[in-house]
Amino acid sequence: MAIKKGDTIQVRGGKDRGKTGKVLNVAKDRSTVLVEGINLYVKHAKPKRQGEKGQKITLPRSIALSRVNLFCSACGRGVRVGIQMEGGQKVRQCKRCKAVL
Numbered sequence: 001m002a003i004k005k006g007d008t009i010q011v012r013g014g015k016d017r018g019k020t021g022k023v024l025n026v027a028k029d030r031s032t033v034l035v036e037g038i039n040l041y042v043k044h045a046k047p048k049r050q051g052e053k054g055q056k057i058t059l060p061r062s063i064a065l066s067r068v069n070l071f072c073s074a075c076g077r078g079v080r081v082g083i084q085m086e087g088g089q090k091v092r093q094c095k096r097c098k099a100v101l
């Protein structure tokens with residue numbers, strides 16, 4: 001699993017292609033990620049009490065992991081990552097500029 005919660009990713013395709021956002025959650029079992037500001041949809045909430053107005057809430061919907069790339073700040077774009085061993089620990093490395101992410 002290359003992408004973790006809190007990472008910044010870039011979307012590879014679809015209507016949000018090229019956008020970047022922070023990973024809010026990763027669903028490993030479904031291979032999807034929930035990303036802040038990506039794949040937004042508007043939820044229409046009904047008024048809970050009389051006299052209250054209904055609301056429109058904009059929420060992100062999760063997208064497939066295969067549709068995102070980890071964002072490399074050195075490259076300024078989403079990149080493919082490789083796993084390297086460094087000091088006995090696995091680190092993620094940008095395949096383009098070799099920076100540790």
Ligand SMILES: [Zn+2]
Binds near residue numbers: 095
């Ligand atoms: Zn890079």
